[in-house]
Amino acid sequence: MSQISRVGGEKILCPHMVHPFLSVLCSIILCGIGGAIAGCSRVPEVLAFSPDGKLLAAAGNSNVTIWRTESGKAVFRDSLQGRYHRDPLAFTPNGSILAVGSRGIQMIMLNGKATINSLSGWEEVDDLRFCRGGRYLVSVSPGSGITRVWDMNTKIAILSNEATGWRTGMNPLVAWGSFSGAGNPKGATCSPDGKILAVVQSDAIRLYDFSSLLSAARGGVQGITPLIFEIKPQDVPGVTDFFLSLNDISFGPDSGSLFLCLGNSLVTYDLSSKSVRFSRELSCQSLSVSETDPGIIAVNGFDGKTAIWNLRTRQAPPVRLRAEIMAVAVSPDGRLLAGSTSDDYVNVWNLKSGRLSLRLKM
Numbered sequence: 046m047s048q049i050s051r052v053g054g055e056k057i058l059c060p061h062m063v064h065p066f067l068s069v070l071c072s073i074i075l076c077g078i079g080g081a082i083a084g085c086s087r088v089p090e091v092l093a094f095s096p097d098g099k100l101l102a103a104a105g106n107s108n109v110t111i112w113r114t115e116s117g118k119a120v121f122r123d124s125l126q127g128r129y130h131r132d133p134l135a136f137t138p139n140g141s142i143l144a145v146g147s148r149g150i151q152m153i154m155l156n157g158k159a160t161i162n163s164l165s166g167w168e169e170v171d172d173l174r175f176c177r178g179g180r181y182l183v184s185v186s187p188g189s190g191i192t193r194v195w196d197m198n199t200k201i202a203i204l205s206n207e208a209t210g211w212r213t214g215m216n217p218l219v220a221w222g223s224f225s226g227a228g229n230p231k232g233a234t235c236s237p238d239g240k241i242l243a244v245v246q247s248d249a250i251r252l253y254d255f256s257s258l259l260s261a262a263r264g265g266v267q268g269i270t271p272l273i274f275e276i277k278p279q280d281v282p283g284v285t286d287f288f289l290s291l292n293d294i295s296f297g298p299d300s301g302s303l304f305l306c307l308g309n310s311l312v313t314y315d316l317s318s319k320s321v322r323f324s325r326e327l328s329c330q331s332l333s334v335s336e337t338d339p340g341i342i343a344v345n346g347f348d349g350k351t352a353i354w355n356l357r358t359r360q361a362p363p364v365r366l367r368a369e370i371m372a373v374a375v376s377p378d379g380r381l382l383a384g385s386t387s388d389d390y391v392n393v394w395n396l397k398s399g400r401l402s403l404r405l406k407m
Contacts, residue, residue, distance in 0.1 A: 089385035089407055091132060092374035095140030096336075101374070101383055102143050103391050103407060104132045109145060109153065110407050114381060114393060117403045125151055133172050137179040137197075146170030150184060150195075176235035176242065176255065183242065185230045187288075192230045192244050194258065203262040206230070206244065211253075211271075213262050231288050236300035237336055241273065241316075243296070243303065247288035250276040250303070252316070274319065281305065281312055281321060293331045297356070298340040306332045311344055327352055331372065335379035341396060343382060345373040351384060353396075363399030368392075 089103035089110075100120070102111045109132075111121040125132075125145060133146040143153040148169055172185035182195040194204035205212050232245040235255070242253045257271030278284040284291075284307065293306035297313070302322065305312040306329040313323040328346030335341045339357030346352070349369030354361045362382075370384040381402075382394045393403035 088371055088387055088389055089391050090372055091134050092333075092372050092383045092385060092391065093134035093136060093143075094374055094376040094381070094383065095136040096138045096377050097140055098376035098378050098381060100136065100140050101391070101393065101405075102134050102136070103385060103405075104134055104145060105385075105389075105407060107132065107147065108407060109134075109143070110405075111143060111153070111155070112403075112405050114376075114403065117405055119405075120155055121153060133170065135173040135175050135182070137175055139179070144173050144175070144182060146173045146184065150182070172232040174233055174235050177239040181259075183233050183235065185233050185244075187229055187231055190229050192233055194242075194262070204258055211258060211261070229288060231291065232294055234294050234296055236296045237298060238300045240300065241296075243294065245287055245291055245294055247286055248278070250287060250291075250294070250305075252276075276303075276314060276319075280319075281307075281314070282324065283307070283310065292329060295332055295334045297334065298336050298338045304332055304334060304342065306330070306344065308347075333373055333375040335375045336377040337379050341375050341379040341382075343373045343375045345370055345384075353382065362396040364394045364396060365399065
């Protein structure tokens, strides 16, 4: 009997019966240490729609697949060098490039793949967001304590947020020590109107004026602090530390609110009044929000349950999710819902009719 490992869509046999050590070594070489532990699973742990909703990407155990949502045809399927846990995905606005965060940032084109910047090679990226029409890419690396803003025209980092504040250019890596350090970043998100960059850190969610950051980058100004305001843990009921409590963050369609995905609740924070507008108790591992008004939000829990509702009417669409869902994504236009399952499939539903329209295999 042999252990089957999947790389680039192909099945490769590891000689289990020849010698147990050889079997383990084969799995580690093909899938990485984490992949060997997980049995080279391709379960999709992260999903992302392209801005026009025509493409859907899934990542699991360093395997990435991209499909067309109209036909279900796979246009890209390969195994990237990376980690065995959740790798962030982000499409450019025209859907021509998919950025994958791992040990560095890998850029996937529809006709192949290319690494445009390795972020010093070993720097693990836990969050990626395109901003301002795809001109800029924001990456977050908690392990090294750095948030970077990349110019997609020049393919270089023009801003780095380190322990001493924002600085221009690609500075030497500065480790902030423990993961609970005040400056250590966990995630970031850009407002749909491109005016605000929100960075999640242990002691606060800091909202920056993006235009001021970019102006300072062009002028080469050091020690930049274009801070608009901060959301402190005490401003959100039941939170003492954002690094430990916050699992995901997203702006609302109107750019006037932030959705905070906490372990046991979803909180809507109003930016104009600087207060919590709405709080709902539910398990929250990740969330996805459509960009159209009034917007559709989907919240995926640690228990595999998914809650979906219209942000204006608070009514749920007619979708029945019978299986345990591992990850969810709502298309930007609020038309489609994608959910992955433990059998390596991604299901796609039409939110208006509630019907299952696609069942895609990783």
